[in-house]
Amino acid sequence: MxxxxxxxxxxxxxxxxxxxxxxxxxxxxxxxxxxxxxxxxxxxxxxxxxxxxxxxxxxxxxxxxxxxxxxxxxxxxxxxxxxxxxxxxxxxxxxxxxxxxxxxxxxxxxxxxxxxxxxxxxxxxxxxxxxxxxxxGAIGMPGQTAWTGWKEYAAPEKGDVVFVTAASGPVGAFVVQLAKLQGLKVIASAGTDEKVAFVKSIGADVAFNYKTTSTSEVLHREGPINIYWDNVGGESLDAALANAANGARFLECGMISQYNATPYTLMNLMAIVRNALHLHGVLVMQLLPKYRDEFYREVPGMVARGEIKYxxxxxxxxxxxxxxxxxxxxxxxxxxxxxxxxxx
Amino acid sequence: MxxxxxxxxxxxxxxxxxxxxxxxxxxxxxxxxxxxxxxxxxxxxxxxxxxxxxxxxxxxxxxxxxxxxxxxxxxxxxxxxxxxxxxxxxxxxxxxxxxxxxxxxxxxxxxxxxxxxxxxxxxxxxxxxxxxxxxxGAIGMPGQTAWTGWKEYAAPEKGDVVFVTAASGPVGAFVVQLAKLQGLKVIASAGTDEKVAFVKSIGADVAFNYKTTSTSEVLHREGPINIYWDNVGGESLDAALANAANGARFLECGMISQYNATPYTLMNLMAIVRNALHLHGVLVMQLLPKYRDEFYREVPGMVARGEIKYxxxxxxxxxxxxxxxxxxxxxxxxxxxxxxxxxx
Structure with a gap:
């Protein structure tokens, strides 16, 4: 040929x-x-x-x-x-x-x-x-990011409140569904009403468009939060810091609001000290060896059965x-x- | 009377x-x-x-x-x-x-x-x-802060490089000496040459006046760092983020540079994600119950013998x-x- x-x-x-x-x-x-x-x-x-x-x-x-x-x-x-x-x-x-x-x-x-x-x-x-x-997607790197980060750092307890940003995306949506499978209250944000509708459809208890609704106000009303899955950084991270419960875990997966912009000035960093927060950078390639077999054993079936939608x-x-x-x-x-x- | x-x-x-x-x-x-x-x-x-x-x-x-x-x-x-x-x-x-x-x-x-x-x-x-x-001081809340935070979160390993800010203060100086007792390399900053001299006298391998020497340059030359004890936040925290080794632990004890000023804009927050960092807020009153007996059993003697100077x-x-x-x-x-x- x-x-x-x-x-x-x-x-x-x-x-x-x-x-x-x-x-x-x-x-x-x-x-x-x-x-x-x-x-x-x-x-x-x-x-x-x-x-x-x-x-x-x-x-x-x-x-x-x-x-x-x-x-x-x-x-x-x-x-x-x-x-x-x-x-x-x-x-x-x-x-x-x-x-x-x-x-x-x-x-x-x-x-x-x-x-x-x-x-x-x-x-x-x-x-x-x-x-x-x-x-x-759900069975690739994004799903692995959600799965391994959650297993390694979320330390969920009964009654915990979870906040997920970029919650319609492949990582965020997976995290929302993992948290709901564990019976936790989930607050989720996304950037269009269409995305918010999807986030609600997969079970988020509170879902909102962060471009038209104040993240701070939602978290102040629905929080304080025990687990924050951060895909966006910037203003959302600042609101999460201000509304974190004592001992909350922040899973720092990405800061997309900052990749193409001048850095946002966080006003609430001292919450890390005052509320004894734990922030963990989530790097899937470091965590994957520990969870790879479990992931490929569990997740394809969960996706096929519709337990994890995307x-x-x-x-x-x-x-x-x-x-x-x-x-x-x-x-x-x-x-x-x-x-x-x-x-x- | x-x-x-x-x-x-x-x-x-x-x-x-x-x-x-x-x-x-x-x-x-x-x-x-x-x-x-x-x-x-x-x-x-x-x-x-x-x-x-x-x-x-x-x-x-x-x-x-x-x-x-x-x-x-x-x-x-x-x-x-x-x-x-x-x-x-x-x-x-x-x-x-x-x-x-x-x-x-x-x-x-x-x-x-x-x-x-x-x-x-x-x-x-x-x-x-x-x-x-x-x-x-050394046998009170500051010493307890250093002792409990270090024991709970530092996870020191052979060969680790430690950076301590406000290193002549009662918490920082205690941390410098704990790290040296464990054989680690210690980089330490303080705000006057007199303070720097004290920090050197208690064993810091590298000590510098952050007002006259660039923290970034020192960390770039002497790092990357595996453990950061943060008493000051702001520019020092930013330099530590930029020069942190993969998986480094940040013990967030205080951010005194920020208490009386407009907030500093961190340029290197994404290092948390990129280098899978762990940041922990250190609240001594939460950690103390776990370590109180050990602390009062060990530390008065260490101070009396001059192992912990202040x-x-x-x-x-x-x-x-x-x-x-x-x-x-x-x-x-x-x-x-x-x-x-x-x-x-």
Whole structure:
């Protein structure tokens, strides 16, 4: 077969505010790939089916800073960005994967990829016959973030009040449902009335649009809160600090309100001391080894049975990935953002 | 005996910035007390010998806010403020205390006090014959704060790097010495060269004056840090966030840089997420029941043997208590601030 187009989304420019499609990232069709002839070097050739668009990608669009010993790697300018996805094996030189197998792992944003290291990928059996996109959402990194963070740090007790931000998103919605499965009172915020309606439909006791209703007032009336799942930082974090019960646990998963803006000045930081709060940064890749087996044993069934519901915001084709990245940073997506890169 | 003067320090006005002696608090000599005749209602009459001046007192000089369910009580306007002290019993109607006994607990800022509830006071044996002021410093609430916070949250591991702010103060200096007893590398900051010299003398590996040396630069060179003992908040906290190792523990004990100023805007809050940090508010009164016996068994001996050193900034007479409160807020004290209220 003749070489065919291998579309890619390249990192082109470090953004200062919101990432812009066509500037921060550019979609490139200049590369071709010979699916029959490309050498695999002992690895696999994969056709990428779905790839995930997540808020944290913004954090990797920085200038590299070799003097900083502790930050995660940045994307390389001129190279494809990368994230979690599901691909189907076309050819394999590794006994652990055969053509037709579906593998979950980190892929470059391109139509096809040769991956030398099969051990970094997870073979998905998908006995529940769920859409592959579910494996980058509720059964992927976002679901794992909710599951592992909650298990490790939430320490829920009977009667606890939970506050969840970005509660219609794949992490927030999962947390809302975990908290409700444990019988807790859940306060949840989201950024559109449509999102709020979804959050109510999955069981939140109090759901509100933070753009039209004061988070402080809701928490003052419905709190104090014992558990805060923070996806947004800024003003919501400040309101949570001001309305936290003694000994409350804050699961710091993200601060999307701060990624593209000048930093918000927190007025209530002293609540950490006054109310003996506990704040924990949730990094799924650190927690996952402890919970991976349990997660893949429990969660696909929970999703299949509808115990964990989710909504999905899918775009078709890598050429839309830059737009999807921008939408997620601005909260314009409605549900888990995914790119359907190729049909099976 | 005729009634005598009972000097008191009254809370007079809620401060907006630094508390001012004569305005925020006023020293009052209008009250008298008949030491022989005053009725005890089953309690004790105590002559107060020493009383502690601590940074946290600023937090109780607020307007009362009954709608806030979680904050600590405020001082009452027109009444004496109160804090930890040591007094000697003059008369007693309770079998648990006899004249000449020394009791530790919370006292009003006055020369003499009748305390109905002896059970809230701790009988000090002081077998080491230490100065009574030590029992409001290294062997009092500040030492207990350091001891209990460290034991509960520091989780020290071999090779860890510790950063301590306000390191010449009674809490900070105790933490420096606990960390050195465990063989850890200690970076410590203080606000005058004289304080820095003391911090070096008690073993800090790196000690610097944060007013003349950049905290960020020191931490960047000497870190990353695994444990941060925060007494000051603001810029120091921001530098610690930027230079924290993955999984670092932040013991949030106080934020004195913020008590009398407009809030500082933290630039590095996302480090909590990126580096999976753990921040814990340290409230000694919540932790003390778990560690009290151990503390009073271990620490007086450690102080007597010089394993825990401290410096003391003593003023004589309650009329100076308002000045001492102001000095502590501004970092003008050198060592543990105490008022010697009366000679024995």
């Amino acid at each position: 003749a070489p065919i187009k291998n579309g890619r989304l390249l990192f082109n420019d470090v953004p200062t505010g919101y990432p812009e499609p066509g500037k921060t990232t550019v979609y490139d069709e200049s590369q071709t790939i010979d699916l029959d002839g490309v050498s695999l070097n002992g690895g696999v050739l994969v056709k990428i089916l779905v790839i995930s668009i997540d808020p944290y990608l913004r954090g990797k669009m920085r200038k590299p800073d070799p003097s900083n010993k502790s930050y995660s790697a940045t994307f390389a300018l001129g190279e494809p960005i990368a994230n979690f996805g599901v691909g189907v094996v076309l050819r394999s030189e590794n006994a652990k994967a055969k053509p037709g197998d579906h593998l979950y792992g980190t892929y470059p944003f391109q139509d096809y990829a040769v991956l030398p290291n099969v051990d970094q990928l997870l073979l998905l059996k998908n006995e529940e016959k769920l859409p592959w996109a579910a494996y980058v 909504i999905e915001d899918a775009k078709r084709g890598l050429e839309w990935a830059g737009h999807a990245i921008s939408d997620v940073q601005q909260g314009k997506n409605h549900g888990k953002s995914v790119i359907i890169v190729n049909e099976e | 005729a009634p005598i003067k009972n000097g008191r320090l009254l809370f007079n006005d809620v401060p907006t910035g630094y508390p001012e002696p004569g305005k925020t608090t006023v020293y009052d000599e209008s009250q008298t007390i008949d030491l022989d005749g005053v009725s005890l209602n089953g309690g004790v009459l105590v002559k107060i010998l020493v009383i502690s001046i601590d940074p946290y007192l600023r937090g109780k000089m607020r307007k009362p806010d009954p709608s806030n369910k979680s904050y600590s009580a405020t001082f009452a306007l027109g009444e004496p403020i109160a804090n930890f002290g040591v007094g000697v019993v003059l008369r007693s109607e309770n079998a648990k205390a006899k004249p000449g006994d020394h009791l530790y607990g919370t006292y009003p800022f006055q020369d003499y006090a009748v305390l109905p509830n002896v059970d809230q006071l701790l009988l000090l044996k002081n077998e080491e014959k230490l100065p009574w002021a030590a029992y409001v 410096i003391e900034d003593a003023k004589r007479g309650l009329e100076w208590a308002g000045h001492a409160i102001s000095d502590v807020q501004q970092g003008k004290n050198h060592g543990k601030s105490v008022i010697i209220v009366n000679e024995e």
